[in-house]
Amino acid sequence: MHQLPDEALPHEFRLAYPRMGLHQFAGGLGLRAWARYTHAAFVGMWATSFQACIVPVRRSSALRMPAYPALEMVVQQAEMLRTGAVDAAQVTTLAADLCLAWEESRQLAVRHCPSAVERRDPASEGHWVHATSGRITEIVHMPDRAQRALSKPVNRQVAQEVRAAIVGDESLGAGERLERAAETMCSAAGHVLQAHPWQASQTLSLASHEVLATLAWRYCLPLPGGLQPPQECGGTCQHRGMSLPGKRDTAERVELAALTQREWVTHAVRSCVQSGGVRRLCHDAVLRVLYDMLRSAGFEDVEMEDRWWDEGDDEAKDTRRPDITCFNPIDRCRYVIDVVGAWAALDGGRGVWRPVGHAANGKARFKWRSYKGALLRQESGDRGWLVKQSRATDQFVPFAFEVGGALGDEAEAFLRLAVKVAAHCRRGVGDLEHWSAMSWSGHWRQRIGVEIARGLARSVERAATGGRSRGSATRGRNAEWDPSSC
Numbered sequence: 001m002h003q004l005p006d007e008a009l010p011h012e013f014r015l016a017y018p019r020m021g022l023h024q025f026a027g028g029l030g031l032r033a034w035a036r037y038t039h040a041a042f043v044g045m046w047a048t049s050f051q052a053c054i055v056p057v058r059r060s061s062a063l064r065m066p067a068y069p070a071l072e073m074v075v076q077q078a079e080m081l082r083t084g085a086v087d088a089a090q091v092t093t094l095a096a097d098l099c100l101a102w103e104e105s106r107q108l109a110v111r112h113c114p115s116a117v118e119r120r121d122p123a124s125e126g127h128w129v130h131a132t133s134g135r136i137t138e139i140v141h142m143p144d145r146a147q148r149a150l151s152k153p154v155n156r157q158v159a160q161e162v163r164a165a166i167v168g169d170e171s172l173g174a175g176e177r178l179e180r181a182a183e184t185m186c187s188a189a190g191h192v193l194q195a196h197p198w199q200a201s202q203t204l205s206l207a208s209h210e211v212l213a214t215l216a217w218r219y220c221l222p223l224p225g226g227l228q229p230p231q232e233c234g235g236t237c238q239h240r241g242m243s244l245p246g247k248r249d250t251a252e253r254v255e256l257a258a259l260t261q262r263e264w265v266t267h268a269v270r271s272c273v274q275s276g277g278v279r280r281l282c283h284d285a286v287l288r289v290l291y292d293m294l295r296s297a298g299f300e301d302v303e304m305e306d307r308w309w310d311e312g313d314d315e316a317k318d319t320r321r322p323d324i325t326c327f328n329p330i331d332r333c334r335y336v337i338d339v340v341g342a343w344a345a346l347d348g349g350r351g352v353w354r355p356v357g358h359a360a361n362g363k364a365r366f367k368w369r370s371y372k373g374a375l376l377r378q379e380s381g382d383r384g385w386l387v388k389q390s391r392a393t394d395q396f397v398p399f400a401f402e403v404g405g406a407l408g409d410e411a412e413a414f415l416r417l418a419v420k421v422a423a424h425c426r427r428g429v430g431d432l433e434h435w436s437a438m439s440w441s442g443h444w445r446q447r448i449g450v451e452i453a454r455g456l457a458r459s460v461e462r463a464a465t466g467g468r469s470r471g472s473a474t475r476g477r478n479a480e481w482d483p484s485s486c
Contacts, residue, residue, distance in 0.1 A: 011255060016219035018162045019181060024193045026159045027185030027218075037154055039101040044147025046098055047139050050075065054140060074098060079136040102136050108153045125152040159185070167353055172252070173259045176266070177220050178353070179345055183404030184218045186356040188412070191442065192405055192449030204450055210457035217269070217456055218404065222258055229268040229463035237274050239267055268463030269403060270344045275459045279343055282455025286401060287323050287339045289451055293444040297418045298425025299326040299335075309336065310374045318373035323399075328417075330424055336375075337414070338367050339399045341455070360400035360408035367398035403456050405449050415441065 006014060022028025034041075053067040066072045077095035080086045082103060088096050106129055113119050113126030120130050128149050132138035143149050166174075166181050183189070192214065195204040206214070209227060216223045231241045241264040245253045268275060287304070294302045306325040324337040342359035355361075378394050400408035407415070419441045426440075 010222070011251070012219075012221050012258060015177065016221060018165065019185070019219060022159055022162060022185070023155050023190075025187035025190040026155065027181060027189060029193065033158075036158060037151055039104045040147055040150035040154055042097065042101040043105050043139075044150050046075075047142035047146035050139050051142070075136055075139060078102065082136060098136065105150050105153070106134055108157060109150075112153045112156050125149075125156060163353065172255050173220065173262075176259070176262065180218060180220055180404065182354040182356075182358070183345075183402055183406055186406050188356075188407045188445070189218075189405030189449070191445040192453045194442070195446045195450050203447055206450060206453060207457075209461065210454055213457035213460045214453045217265070217460075220262060222261065223265065223460070223464075227460055227464050228261060229264045229460065231264055233268070233272055233274055233463060234466070235274055237272050239272065241267060264463075265460060269456060269459045272459070272463060275462060278455060278458045278462055279341060281458065282451060283339055283341055285451040285454065286341070286399075286448060289444065289447045290337065290339065290399060291324055293418060293447075294324065294326050296440075296444075297422040298329055299418075299421060300329050302326040310377065318370070320371050320374040322371075328421060330421060333395055335395045335397055335414070336371075337397045337399050338371070339401075340364070340367055341452075342400055342402045342408075357400070357402065357406045357408045357412070360402045360406060360411065364398035364400040364408045364410055367400070368396070371396055371398075401448070401452055403452065405452050407448075415445070418444075 009017075017031075019027055020029045020031045021033055022030075024030050050066065050071055053071060054065070055067045074092060074095045075098070077086070077091040078098040081088060081091050081095060081099045091099075109119075109126040109129050113124050113129075116130070118124050119126040121127060122143075128142055128146070131141045131143065163181070163185070166178055169177065192206075195206065209224075212224060213227060215221065216227075222228075231243070233239055242260045244257050244260050248254045248257055291302060291304050303325045305321055305323060307321055309322055309325055310320050320338075322336045323339045325334060326337070327334050340363045342363040344359065346354070346359040346362045375394065375396055397410055397414045398408065399411045399414065401411065422440050
């Protein structure tokens with residue numbers, strides 16, 4: 001791709017490429033423009049080299065110094081240049097470069113962490129400035145993996161620039177790009193990109209067409225011909241999408257045609273009545289993952305679709321059967337969980353960047369209203385024999401997710417609680433932790449993300465093939481897509 005001029009790339013790809021350059025947990029693919037990270041890489045290299053050559057002065061001495069005096073000389077010259085004690089003509093080129101890279105990195109870190117109190121926090125982006133007191137001669141106190149720490153403020157700066165460009169965009173299709181970016185520029189949407197498809201259990205496997213559909217949705221890219229939904233759904237759905245322009249002889253008409261086809265995709269995913277079964281499959285898949293996660297964490301009496309929670313002889317209209325009930329082993333508090341997917345977008349206003357999980361939080365509020373009567377009955381002990389076994393009032397958790405992969409605020413809080421329970425029951429080690437899932441939490445977040453991506457891809461696939469995705473006629477129509485390909 002580096003050999004192609006920008007004009008040779010598709011217009012949609014050129015618009016999406018700045019987002020692709022972001023970190024995976026910021027809505028990108030990690031395809032960084034490395035020129036932005038040269039200062040961080042240079043200082044990080046010096047920090048690692050300097051720390052690696054520190055040795056004791058004598059075998060039994062606590063005093064330590066660099067084994068290579070040349071390194072110490074360059075560091076001291078760079079600090080003198082930074083403070084103005086000498087000018088650039090009096091120091092080596094290496095010292096001048098180190099001084100420039102250090103100051104650029106320090107100023108960027110202070111810009112994003114202006115408070116000295118905030119920089120004392122080891123998790124903050126500017127902690128390395130506090131650890132070194134901003135002096136190059138204290139480079140030995142840089143944190144481990146210094147380049148990663150130095151790159152965090154750069155990541156944040158680039159993400160802010162990309163976000164500002166998306167919000168300020170007024171070209172054709174800008175509203176759609178803003179909507180998708182707000183849905184997916186978050187850490188929860190990035191876990192699916194770290195899933196490992198070669199696992200034998202296939203719990204983290206995505207087929208090629210599922211990956212294509214996920215990325216096309218996220219970045220507003222054209223789909224392969226075999227995955228493109230038609231203008232009319234047919235069957236019980238009476239929706240008719242916008243018509244394609246008669247000619248595609250100008251760049252504007254080509255872009256309008258692409259936008260029209262993406263509108264057909266949007267309908268298939270968000271609102272087509274014939275995709276109800278696919279949405280239900282996605283709901284059930286996320287529910288099963290959540291059930292397995294709770295049992296793995298160590299929650300007690302984990303029950304799926306507990307019919308006794310709101311049981312009664314006279315079935316009231318507001319009787320509810322939660323997806324999962326379970327007890328926290330730490331305090332024996334019972335949690336009542338209902339999984340819900342936010343497939344439709346919740347309008348936040350034209351040109352407005354919606355908060356992460358905006359649509360999911362809207363669905364969560366709906367679930368709270370629907371469970372109001374059932375929760376009141378539980379508090380009064382009117383129904384539900386399990387109420388006597390809990391030491392506290394039931395905690396209702398609407399586990400809401402969005403089609404882009406973001407989770408609602410209450411779902412995120414519950415996942416953090418599950419990590420604490422797993423650490424309590426297993427002394428900080430999850431039973432499925434291994435080299436391809438760096439943490440217990442990361443594994444289960446990846447699995448949730450994979451099931452949401454599958455639900456998105458199935459909605460597109462159903463609309464494109466009429467539900468006959470494995471028919472020979474479907475595969476023979478276009479060689480670009482094969483649902484059984486790896």
